[in-house]
Structure formats: structure tokens, C-alpha cells
Amino acid sequence: MSCQYGERCKFLHVTQQQPKLNVSGFGAQTNSNFQHTSLQQQKPNPFGFGVQSSSLPNGATDFGSKQNHFKPFENKWTRFSPLTPGNSASRQSDNQAQAANHKCTDPESCKRQIVEDFEHERPIWTLTCYGHCKSAPCDIVGDISYEELRLAAYDDARRGLSLQSIVERERSLLNSKLIEFDNLLCKPYAAPLNSTLAIQRPVSNLDGSSQTAQNNTPPSASSFSQLNVPLSTGFGMRPSTPSNSAFGQSNSFQLSSQTSGAFGTNNSAFGNAGSFGSQLPVQMHGSPFTSNAAGFSQNNMSAGSKAFSLTAASPQINSLANNQLPGLSNVINSTFSAESTMHAQLDKMKNDNFSGDTSIWLKEEWNHGEIPEEAPPDAYI
Amino acid sequence: MSNFSAANPNPNKSSEVAQPPTDSVSSLKFSPKANFLVATSWDNQVRCWEITRDGTTMGSVPKASISHDHPVLCSAWKDDGTTVFSGGCDKQVKMWPLLSGGQPVTVAMHDAPIKEVAWVPEMNLLVTGSWDKTIKYWDTRQSNPVHTQQLPDRCYALTVRHPLMVVGTADRNLVVFNLQNPQSHFPENALHLVKPKERSIMQEHSFVHPITRCLNALSFPFTKNSLRSFFNYNAEFKRITSPLKYQTRCVAAFPDQQGFLVGSIEGRVGVHHLDDAQQSKNFTFKCHREGNEIYSVNSLNFHPVHHTFATAGSDGAFNFWDKDSKQRLKAMSRCSQPIPCSAFNNDGSIFVYSVCYDWSKGAENHNPSTAKATIFLHLPQESEVKGKPRVGTNRK
Numbered sequence: 001m002s003c004q005y006g007e008r009c010k011f012l013h014v015t016q017q018q019p020k021l022n023v024s025g026f027g028a029q030t031n032s033n034f035q036h037t038s039l040q041q042q043k044p045n046p047f048g049f050g051v052q053s054s055s056l057p058n059g060a061t062d063f064g065s066k067q068n069h070f071k072p073f074e075n076k077w078t079r080f081s082p083l084t085p086g087n088s089a090s091r092q093s094d095n096q097a098q099a100a101n102h103k104c105t106d107p108e109s110c111k112r113q114i115v116e117d118f119e120h121e122r123p124i125w126t127l128t129c130y131g132h133c134k135s136a137p138c139d140i141v142g143d144i145s146y147e148e149l150r151l152a153a154y155d156d157a158r159r160g161l162s163l164q165s166i167v168e169r170e171r172s173l174l175n176s177k178l179i180e181f182d183n184l185l186c187k188p189y190a191a192p193l194n195s196t197l198a199i200q201r202p203v204s205n206l207d208g209s210s211q212t213a214q215n216n217t218p219p220s221a222s223s224f225s226q227l228n229v230p231l232s233t234g235f236g237m238r239p240s241t242p243s244n245s246a247f248g249q250s251n252s253f254q255l256s257s258q259t260s261g262a263f264g265t266n267n268s269a270f271g272n273a274g275s276f277g278s279q280l281p282v283q284m285h286g287s288p289f290t291s292n293a294a295g296f297s298q299n300n301m302s303a304g305s306k307a308f309s310l311t312a313a314s315p316q317i318n319s320l321a322n323n324q325l326p327g328l329s330n331v332i333n334s335t336f337s338a339e340s341t342m343h344a345q346l347d348k349m350k351n352d353n354f355s356g357d358t359s360i361w362l363k364e365e366w367n368h369g370e371i372p373e374e375a376p377p378d379a380y381i
Numbered sequence: 382m383s384n385f386s387a388a389n390p391n392p393n394k395s396s397e398v399a400q401p402p403t404d405s406v407s408s409l410k411f412s413p414k415a416n417f418l419v420a421t422s423w424d425n426q427v428r429c430w431e432i433t434r435d436g437t438t439m440g441s442v443p444k445a446s447i448s449h450d451h452p453v454l455c456s457a458w459k460d461d462g463t464t465v466f467s468g469g470c471d472k473q474v475k476m477w478p479l480l481s482g483g484q485p486v487t488v489a490m491h492d493a494p495i496k497e498v499a500w501v502p503e504m505n506l507l508v509t510g511s512w513d514k515t516i517k518y519w520d521t522r523q524s525n526p527v528h529t530q531q532l533p534d535r536c537y538a539l540t541v542r543h544p545l546m547v548v549g550t551a552d553r554n555l556v557v558f559n560l561q562n563p564q565s566h567f568p569e570n571a572l573h574l575v576k577p578k579e580r581s582i583m584q585e586h587s588f589v590h591p592i593t594r595c596l597n598a599l600s601f602p603f604t605k606n607s608l609r610s611f612f613n614y615n616a617e618f619k620r621i622t623s624p625l626k627y628q629t630r631c632v633a634a635f636p637d638q639q640g641f642l643v644g645s646i647e648g649r650v651g652v653h654h655l656d657d658a659q660q661s662k663n664f665t666f667k668c669h670r671e672g673n674e675i676y677s678v679n680s681l682n683f684h685p686v687h688h689t690f691a692t693a694g695s696d697g698a699f700n701f702w703d704k705d706s707k708q709r710l711k712a713m714s715r716c717s718q719p720i721p722c723s724a725f726n727n728d729g730s731i732f733v734y735s736v737c738y739d740w741s742k743g744a745e746n747h748n749p750s751t752a753k754a755t756i757f758l759h760l761p762q763e764s765e766v767k768g769k770p771r772v773g774t775n776r777k
Contacts, residue, residue, distance in 0.1 A: 124646075130627055131623075132626065136622060138622075149740055
């Protein structure tokens with residue numbers, strides 16, 4: 001080591017291009033510990049969910065050759081330097097540079113970016129929004145997260161749907177989404193209606209004027225149409241707790257607040273409740289811990305205890321438990337939900353006790369001294 | 382290896398936590414004061430273990446648990462380590478004073494499942510984020526939220542380091558909040574909305590009068606859109622669209638609050654700085670990919686001491702990274718199932734992660750009869766979590 005500090009030097013003196021990663025030994029370590037199944041006989045899932053197996057597909061045998069993919073950083077900070085296209089080694093960084101530098105000035109280049117993304121950057125999870133230009137609005141809207149889909153499946157199972165029906169319902173969702181992606185790919189690129197990105201988004205429809213506060217462009221034309229899956233019996237999802245009755249408790253099936261709006265449930269049910277009342281009995285299940293060490297009190301493990309207080313549940317929600325929701329209804333319809341939320345909040349505001357006339361906030365303009373001193377209710381913001 | 386062989390469920394030789402949940406784990410949180418671990422699960426339970434350590438030998442002692450009526454999605458500890466908050470698909474948050482053996486009580490409710498919960502000690506408030514497109518702030522002694530904040534879409538991720546709060550919603554929105562900005566005071570960051578000659582008036586009045594009196598002192602007419610802008614600036618600091626292209630999965634605020642990380646389903650993490658002057662330091666990097674398979678980043682956790690961070694993904698791997706030197710410090714071996722959540726303990730000496738199905742391939746990959754959840758404890762070595770200086774002559 002030629003450095004004057006020798007061993008004491010705080011800097012790494014390396015000669016290789018990718019020093020740090022090898023110094024830490026990660027490459028060798030990962031390989032040696034890698035004992036994974038290589039699912040060569042996996043059935044391709046035509047719907048994009050991956051393979052039908054309970055374990056993840058991974059190519060243990062391919063890992064070595066794909067080593068480069070596990071060094072994402074090495075190309076990252078070259079994004080500011082001019083890159084020569086066609087250099088396969090820096091293809092990844094090319095992608096990065098293009099993605100980073102893409103400006104939506106020319107629909108053709110946007111299209112190219114989309115084509116490239118769909119070729120190289122298609123994640124396994126398909127129920128997603130997509131934007132080709134970072135920090136720009138989505139070209140495809142309608143996110144569904146793992147948890148939302150899972151909850152819908154659990155709710156369906158609780159209602160007696162078979163696993164097969166659930167899988168089919170999910171595949172329908174997938175198909176709709178794939179169509180959206182295909183459309184974006186095949187049709188000439190048209191920029192989405194510009195979402196105001198900022199500030200005016202929450203107030204879109206309050207006074208009836210519809211601002212372009214939407215980053216979900218054609219929600220009513222969304223391919224997420226009503227999916228009416230006929231209920232079938234047969235499959236009972238394995239109860240996850242010893243006492244299964246918890247599943248039958250109340251309706252928690254909501255993928256978006258749209259549902260609550262549709263059923264008229266609004267904030268006032270909770271917001272104006274004077275205090276928590278105990279309306280729902282608490283289901284106390286036995287502790288899954290068979291051996292309990294001393295230390296914590298075990299009060300909360302006694303079954304049947306009703307010592308908890310719960311928020312007053314909306315009576316409407318209680319009645320929902322008895323309604324049969326037709327499977328996965330409108331999955332994402334943000335505009336509708338926004339509107340219904342707004343209407344719900346308008347209702348709430350009428351009930352709220354304000355000192356003044358809140359219609360002042362509906363004006364288009366205020367003259368000197370006209371703005372009330374108290375802040376406007378949240379819904380007007 | 383062309384034959385199907387049993388995948389190693391524990392390739393990293395981590396310690397297993399005893400009596401794990403019977404269904405997938407949705408969140409893992411260590412107490413800020415001691416090595417008590419809480420896990421929430423799709424089996425509706427919230428469990429707490431005491432994690433013991435004797436040299437390199439880890440132990441776990443089940444302590445207590447409570448039930449929700451529906452799957453539990455999130456959890457948070459109070460800063461004094463006495464109380465746990467848990468929320469989920471029953472649209473409630475329960476406050477559980479487990480250290481004293483107290484009963485849980487419901488302290489928050491939403492119109493849709495609660496995806497995220499955080500305790501903000503600086504404000505003595507609980508923050509909840511829900512699929513009903515709102516954030517609510519709660520004083521746990523009151524039944525009504527202190528404030529309800531509308532979001533552009535469903536809350537998918539949340540991180541708080543006071544006064545910075547970042548919320549990731551569906552459709553790639555990221556909303557940045559300045560929690561120091563009380564509702565009624567004029568926000569400094571909205572000064573640009575005011576005509577220059579009026580700015581001094583606003584600043585003069587800003588901490589004395591409600592914003593509306595300030596506005597009344599200005600020249601008029603004042604249009605509705607501008608007024609909306611003011612009040613929205615009160616509530617939010619900034620709304621940005623994700624630098625990533627696909628669905629947001631997780632966010633984590635920098636320990637120094639200068640920015641945040643965002644992880645998505647596309648095997649990518651964005652490093653974003655809040656200050657306009659630091660935008661050149663923003664970048665994204667790929668991770669959790671295997672060949673052509675692109676997995677999601679499910680969890681982002683900063684090391685409490687070294688301020689490096691860990692990512693955990695649907696590919697069943699977890700990695701340690703240093704954003705300042707832009708290095709991956711360590712890639713751990715892939716487990717046979719995804720890792721939906723992970724956490725460091727309060728001093729960073731323990732990294733906990735769960736290996737269980739996260740629904741990343743839908744219902745068809747879920748086998749209720751064989752599904753299991755494992756919670757592993759990993760003792761990070763210094764080389765894995767301590768930042769490495771940049772190669773070269775420029776000092777950090």
C-alpha cells in the first residue's frame with residue numbers, strides 16, 4: 001500500500017472496478033450459501049403471476065451467470081456521464097440514464113420508453129399503476145396492493161368461495177390489467193390529463209366544478225369493471241386462529257373507501273360520536289402461546305373477556321355484515337370514491353356545529369375582510 | 382441442479398423465533414427500550430416475545446398476545462416501550478399497554494382497513510394511515526381524531542421522523558408533511574404564493590394570527606384557488622410523484638430527515654432528498670431481481686446507529702446498503718419464501734425478518750394447509766451494517 005497512512009487510512013485502496021462488493025466477500029458468500037431449488041419444470045403462469053408453486057422460482061444454477069444483476073450500484077452513478085448506446089455491459093445503465101433523463105417532450109420517445117420498460121422492467125406483480133416518466137403522473141392507474149388482494153381473498157373464503165373461484169377472480173383482475181398495459185403499448189402514446197400534482201387535488205368536486213384534479217384519467221372507462229363472481233361453496237380457508245368465529249364478525253371488505261361511500265357510511269358516524277360506546281362484543285381468543293412465561297400479565301388471554309371498549313361502530317357497517325357483496329366489485333374507481341367521500345363530508349359539515357355560516361367558503365372570491373377568521377373545515381381545503 | 386429439491390428455509394442460519402404466527406406476518410417492530418419484539422399477522426393476532434441474547438446465541442420467549450377480529454396489518458410501539466399499537470383490517474387501532482399487563486382498548490377507527498400506524502412522541506399523537514384515503518391524528522384519550530388529512534389515494538406506506546412524515550399512496554403519490562406546521566399558522570413554504578410586497582406582512586403576522594387574518598390583511602380579491610393553496614400548504618409540505626415507475630411498497634425517512642427512501646414492486650429503491658438544492662443527490666437503484674424476475678421491495682429499515690439501511694423483498698432476500706457511498710454492503714442468501722417485513726432493534730444489534738408468503742403471486746400460490754410463517758433473528762456483523770467510505774480522495 002503506497003498510501004502514507006498505511007493500515008490506518010480510512011479509505012479503501014482498491015484496484016478493481018467493483019472493489020467494495022468483493023471485499024466484503026458477498027459474492028462468494030452468497031454462492032456458497034445458496035441452496036435453492038431450481039424449478040426447471042415450472043409451469044409458466046400465462047397470467048403473469050409466476051409459477052404455480054408454493055416456493056419462489058429461482059434459478060440456482062443461473063445465479064452465477066446472472067451475477068451482474070446483483071450489482072446495481074455499479075452503474076448507478078454513471079448516469080450523469082454520457083453513455084455509449086450499444087454497449088451491452090452498460091445496457092443497464094443506459095436504461096437508468098434514459099429513465100432518469102426522459103422528458104415528456106415527444107410522444108414518440110415516451111412510447112419508446114414504455115416499450116423498453118415493458119420489455120425489461122415488468123415486475124412480477126401486475127396489479128399496479130405505471131408511469132413511464134419518473135415524477136410524472138401515471139400512464140396506467142389503478143393500484144392494487146398485495147394486502148388488498150389478500151384481504152379480498154380472505155373475505156371471499158370466509159363467505160364460502162372456493163380457492164379456485166378466488167383464483168379465477170384474481171385472474172380476471174389480472175386480465176383487465178394486462179389489457180390496460182397492452183393498450184398503452186400498442187396505441188400511440190397520449191399523455192395523461194395533467195394531474196395538478198399539487199395542492200388542489202383533495203378539493204376537486206366540492207362546489208360542483210370539476211377540476212382536473214385527477215391522476216386517474218378515465219376512471220369510468222377503466223377496465224376494472226364490475227366483476228360479479230358467483231359465489232360457490234366448497235372451500236374453507238384454513239382458519240388461522242383456533243377459534244374461527246372471528247371471520248364472521250363484521251364486514252371488512254373494502255378495497256377502497258368507495259365502498260363506504262356507496263353505502264352511505266361517512267365520517268359523521270365516527271366523527272360526531274360523542275364517546276366510544278361498546279357495541280361490538282370483543283372476541284377474545286385463547287392465546288396461541290401454549291407456554292406462557294411470567295412477566296406480562298395474562299389477563300388479555302382469557303377467553304370471553306369483554307373488558308375492552310370499542311369505538312361505536314356505525315350501524316350501517318353492522319348491517320353490511322349481513323349483505324352479500326357480489327365478490328370483488330369495482331376495484332378501483334377513484335373519481336367515484338372521491339366524489340362520494342366529498343358528498344359524505346358535505347353531509348358531515350352540515351351537521352357539524354360551526355359558529356358561522358360555512359357557505360362563505362363556497363365563494364369564488366373574497367373581498368377585503370371577508371374571510372372568516374376561523375380556518376375552513378377540512379373538507380373545504 | 383435440475384431436480385426439485387427442498388429449498389433451504391434458513392440459508393442464513395438465523396435463529397428462529399419460537400411459536401411464530403400461524404399465518405403470514407404483516408409487521409415486525411422492536412420496542413424502543415428493550416428487546417421485546419411484536420409481530421402482527423394475518424391470523425388476527427398480535428404477539429410479543431422477549432428476545433434474549435447470550436453471545437451469539439439467540440433466544441425468544443413468548444410473552445403475550447392479543448386478538449383483533451380481522452387480519453392485523455401494522456404495529457407501533459410507544460416511545461417509552463410500555464405500549465403497543467396495532468391496526469388492520471378491522472379498521473381499528475388497539476392500544477395495548479402490555480408492559481403493565483393492561484387490556485387493549487380501541488383508540489382509532491377508519492372507514493377502511495388501517496395499513497399504517499405510527500406513534501409521534503414529539504406530538505404525543507398517534508398517526509394512522511388507511512385505505513380510506515386519509516391520515517388521522519389521534520390523541521389516545523379522545524375518541525375523535527385531532528385532525529383528518531385527506532390523501533390523494535389509499536395509504537400504502539408511512540414513515541415518521543419528526544417533523545418529517547412521508548406517506549406513500551396508491552398510484553405513486555408521495556406526500557411529504559411537515560408536522561411542525563400547525564393548521565392555523567402561515568407556512569413559510571407558501572410564501573411564494575404571496576406577492577412579494579405582501580410577504581413581509583405575512584411573515585409579521587404569521588405566528589400571531591390565524592392565517593385567515595393574515596389573508597384579510599392582504600390586497601384583494603383573493604381567489605378560491607389561491608386560498609386552497611394556502612390551506613393545503615398548511616397541511617402538506619409537498620406532494621410529489623414517485624421517482625419509481627410502479628406501485629409504491631414502502632418508505633423510510635432518513636435519520637437526518639433530509640429525505641427518504643421509497644421502495645416499489647419493481648425491485649427498485651429511490652433515494653430522494655427534500656431540499657431542492659440537493660436534488661442532484663437523488664438516485665434510484667435496482668435490487669431484489671433474479672434474472673428476468675423482478676421482485677418487490679417490501680421493507681426498508683435504517684440502522685439506528687450507522688444509518689445504513691436494509692431492504693427485504695419478495696424474492697426472499699435481504700440486503701444491507703449504504704446510500705452515501707452508494708454501495709451494497711451485504712447480500713444475504715435468499716430464503717424459500719418472500720420476506721414481507723423486517724426491523725432492526727433499538728441499537729441495531731439484531732435484525733428480525735419474517736419468511737412467509739406475501740401474496741406477491743396471488744391466491745394460487747397460497748396453500749392454506751402448508752402455509753407457515755417463520756420469524757428469524759439475524760445478528761448483523763459490523764461489515765454488513767457499517768458504512769464504508771468512498772474510494773478516492775474526497776472525504777465524506
